[in-house]
Amino acid sequence: MTSSAEMSASPYAIEGSRVVKKYGDLTAVDEMDFTIKRGEAFGLLGPNGAGKSTLMRMIYCRTPLTSGSLLVEGWDVGQDQKKIKALVGVVPQENNLDPDLNVIDNLKVYARYFRIPAHQAQSLAEDLLAFIGLGDKKYAAVEALSGGMKRRLIVARALMNGPKILVLDEPTTGLDPHVRHDLWDRLRELRRRQITILLSTHYMEEAQELCDRLIIMDRGKILASGKPKELIRLNVSNFVLEIHEMDGLKPLVSHPEVTPGVHGATHYYFAPSLELLTPLMNQYPHRQSLIRPSNLEDVFLKLTGRSRLE
Amino acid sequence: MWSCSLGQINGVDALAVWRRNYDVNLRLWRAEVFPPLLEPTVSIVAFGWGIGSLIAAETLEMPYLTFVAAGILVVTGVIRAILECTYGAYFRMVYQSTYDAILSTPIGVESLGAGEILWGASKAAFDSLLIMLILFAFGVLHSPMSLLIPLVILLGATGLASIAFAYTVSISSIYQYNYFIALAFSSLWICGAYFPVDRLPLALQYLSWSLPITSVVALSRDLMTGRLDFWSLLQAFWILISSLVFSDLALRRLAKRMYG
Numbered sequence: 001m002t003s004s005a006e007m008s009a010s011p012y013a014i015e016g017s018r019v020v021k022k023y024g025d026l027t028a029v030d031e032m033d034f035t036i037k038r039g040e041a042f043g044l045l046g047p048n049g050a051g052k053s054t055l056m057r058m059i060y061c062r063t064p065l066t067s068g069s070l071l072v073e074g075w076d077v078g079q080d081q082k083k084i085k086a087l088v089g090v091v092p093q094e095n096n097l098d099p100d101l102n103v104i105d106n107l108k109v110y111a112r113y114f115r116i117p118a119h120q121a122q123s124l125a126e127d128l129l130a131f132i133g134l135g136d137k138k139y140a141a142v143e144a145l146s147g148g149m150k151r152r153l154i155v156a157r158a159l160m161n162g163p164k165i166l167v168l169d170e171p172t173t174g175l176d177p178h179v180r181h182d183l184w185d186r187l188r189e190l191r192r193r194q195i196t197i198l199l200s201t202h203y204m205e206e207a208q209e210l211c212d213r214l215i216i217m218d219r220g221k222i223l224a225s226g227k228p229k230e231l232i233r234l235n236v237s238n239f240v241l242e243i244h245e246m247d248g249l250k251p252l253v254s255h256p257e258v259t260p261g262v263h264g265a266t267h268y269y270f271a272p273s274l275e276l277l278t279p280l281m282n283q284y285p286h287r288q289s290l291i292r293p294s295n296l297e298d299v300f301l302k303l304t305g306r307s308r309l310e
Numbered sequence: 311m312w313s314c315s316l317g318q319i320n321g322v323d324a325l326a327v328w329r330r331n332y333d334v335n336l337r338l339w340r341a342e343v344f345p346p347l348l349e350p351t352v353s354i355v356a357f358g359w360g361i362g363s364l365i366a367a368e369t370l371e372m373p374y375l376t377f378v379a380a381g382i383l384v385v386t387g388v389i390r391a392i393l394e395c396t397y398g399a400y401f402r403m404v405y406q407s408t409y410d411a412i413l414s415t416p417i418g419v420e421s422l423g424a425g426e427i428l429w430g431a432s433k434a435a436f437d438s439l440l441i442m443l444i445l446f447a448f449g450v451l452h453s454p455m456s457l458l459i460p461l462v463i464l465l466g467a468t469g470l471a472s473i474a475f476a477y478t479v480s481i482s483s484i485y486q487y488n489y490f491i492a493l494a495f496s497s498l499w500i501c502g503a504y505f506p507v508d509r510l511p512l513a514l515q516y517l518s519w520s521l522p523i524t525s526v527v528a529l530s531r532d533l534m535t536g537r538l539d540f541w542s543l544l545q546a547f548w549i550l551i552s553s554l555v556f557s558d559l560a561l562r563r564l565a566k567r568m569y570g
Contacts, residue, residue: 060414064569082416090414096407100334109333112326113415161415 010074013038013165013196014059019068021054021220028054030220031068036198036213038164041191043207043214044200045296047304051220052200053093056169059198060088073164086114089158093169095150097142103153104129104138107160114161121160128156132186148179155186166190168199172206184209204297216303223303228296235302236294237270241277244288254280263301270294315561316554318420327417327425328432330408335433343440350386350441354379354448357504370506372535376450380531381503383441384463387434388523391467392494394430395474396487402426403479413568423475423564427557430471435464453536462533462549466526469553476560479567502527522552 014036021029029051036042044052057063058070061081070077072084098106104125111121129135132152137145145153151171158166168187172180180203187210191197201207207214208228215225224231237259246267251260254269258276261268271277274291281289335342358375365374402408412422438460445451477490500507500514501524507515518524525545532542 062410062413082418085414085416088414092407092410092414094407094410096411098330098408098411099406100337101330105333109330110411110415112329113323113412113417115322115326115416 011037012071013040013073014042014198015069015071016055017069019055019058019070020066021051021058021063022066027220029058032217032220032222034215034222034225036196038196039191039194040212041187041197041199041210043211044198044217045202045204045207045214045300046200046217050218050304052217053169054220055217056167056198056200059165060090060167061085062090086161087164089161089163089166091151091154091158091166091168091171093173095154097150097153097157099142101142102138103134103140103142103145106142106153107157110157111160116160124160125156128159131159131189132156133182148175148182151175151179151183152186155183159190163195165196165198168197170200170202173202180206204295204300208296216300218304224299231299232294232296235299237272238294239271239274239277240292240294240298241269241271241281242290242292243267243269243281243284246284246287252280252283261302263305268298270298314558315420315565316424316558318418318561319424320418320421323417323421324424324428327412327422328429330412331426331429346386346390346437347440347444350382351444353382353386354444357382358448358450373450375448376452376535377531378504379445379448379450380459380534381501381527383438383445383459384466384523384527384530385498385501385503386441387438387463387467388470388498388526389495390437391430391434391471392474394433395427395471396478396490397484398430399426399475399478400481400484400487404484409568419565419568420561423479423561424557427468427471427475427560430474431464431467434467434471435460438463451534453534455533455536455538459530459533462526462529462546465553466522466529466549469522469549469556470526472553472556472560476556476563479560479564497521497523500524522549522556525549 012035016032016034019029019032020027032055044055046052054063058065058077059072061077061084065078073087075083077084098109101109107125107128108118108121111124116124126135126138129138132155134149134153134156137149142150142153155168155171172183175183184206187197191210197210199210211228213225213227214231216223216231224235226234237257244266247265249267251262251267251269253260255271255276257272258280259270261270269277269280277291281291354375357378362374362378370377409422413419442451442456442459474490474494481487500510500518501521502518507518507524510518525548529542529545529549532538
């Protein structure tokens with residue numbers, strides 16, 4: 001058991017050590033070790049079935065661990081569920097707003113589960129609805145809201161208990177770019193308020209925009225972890241040339257510093273400088289091609305693509 | 311080591327879950343309060359006056375209207391509790407993911423289950439109160455002890471709602487209710503609501519008395535007529551024990567489903 005003294009001394013909001021989750025023969029999370037610092041925005045990246053949601057559910061005590069240790073704000077997920085749940089706000093992957101209640105009642109009824117007094121819940125709910133831009137939809141039926149509004153309402157609901165940690169499982173999946181950017185703005189605002197944010201996503205841009213550090217995972221294992229820029233620097237060269245519609249063709253080997261790669265019908269060439277890529281691009285004048293700085297998506301495809309081939 | 315899951319219930323948390331359902335029903339109160347009263351009222355008139363006119367009061371030691379009123383009172387409440395803890399609960403659990411949302415808060419799984427079961431039982435007790443107003447108008451509440459009937463129904467319906475809830479959290483498809491509803495509704499015909507249990511073949515009598523609802527009907531009838539005896543006490547005991555056992559079972563099954 002962790003003492004409260006140790007808890008306050010630890011800089012970590014979440015500490016996982018050899019965390020394992022098995023469903024029968026399937027190992028969803030496989031001996032993961034990680035730490036998330038207090039106040040940081042931490043991302044989980046991985047393809048479908050990587051174990052991101054399972055890991056998050058274990059953190060907010062919705063799924064028990066098979067083995068290992070997981071501490072949230074110093075509390076053990078196996079023993080201190082009530083304390084942990086009081087500190088965590090959850091935005092699940094599936095919309096689970098209450099369709100039997102209107103917008104503001106969704107927040108007020110939820111507040112009751114945290115034993116927030118009714119008058120306090122009312123003003124808190126109104127403030128949060130204003131924060132997420134749903135102030136004029138207080139009495140609307142949940143079913144009448146658009147997809148983006150529902151996601152924002154779930155974020156507001158997750159903030160009702162004034163959480164120290166906000167867990168968001170693919171918060172912007174299926175949303176149009178305007179709504180996504182709008183939600184990012186709110187999350188940045190929460191980050192400024194020193195709330196620890198743990199977020200899973202399929203969008204590399206989202207991870208790069210929002211996360212201080214992240215993990216790229218697949219099949220329950222960590223493939224790489226670190227700051228987004230660091231991950232790019234360590235795993236791929238600075239620049240990349242993309243050449244499309246290359247079906248059936250093999251990539252060329254032009255220079256020792258140029259690393260070729262194939263994904264579908266697209267060839268990728270990674271290099272530390274633009275000069276090394278321009279001659280290659282000129283070899284395919286009739287193909288659609290593009291030279292750009294490397295990004296997290298390149299790292300993701302490289303790491304998860306490789307792991308899938310294995 | 312075996313431990314009773316009822317000990318894990320937190321009253322305040324269970325009440326928060328109960329109040330979520332209460333709030334929803336308050337919004338829909340017109341649809342929730344009046345339509346359910348129509349059918350039992352017509353039943354009491356049809357059975358009590360219609361069939362009652364064919365039955366001599368001496369065979370039952372009371373007018374048939376009184377006899378059947380107690381039965382219909384209980385059966386109506388129990389059906390409400392069962393529907394709430396079958397289809398109602400299944401919708402909240404599976405289609406609306408309400409349980410998933412609640413379990414992301416400090417509410418424990420046992421308190422969640424307790425809130426749901428108590429809600430079903432409360433609806434049964436509330437309906438029985440309203441039907442008793444009608445029965446009062448019919449002049450069949452012969453004893454002031456009748457005022458205790460909603461409490462008996464609350465306790466009895468807790469057990470029956472628990473059975474329904476235990477089934478709900480054990481199934482994977484809504485179509486599996488066909489089996490449960492067939493059995494549950496069949497049992498309503500042999501629970502002594504419409505005719506005395508001792509008119510059944512012996513084997514069916516044993517079966518009937520093993521069903522907690524039979525005791526709820528018998529005890530409610532005793533209270534309605536003010537004829538309490540040792541058997542009434544035994545019925546109360548069996549209702550209490552079965553409610554505890556079945557609610558414990560339901561909460562265990564819920565925990566298994568939610569945390570597998």
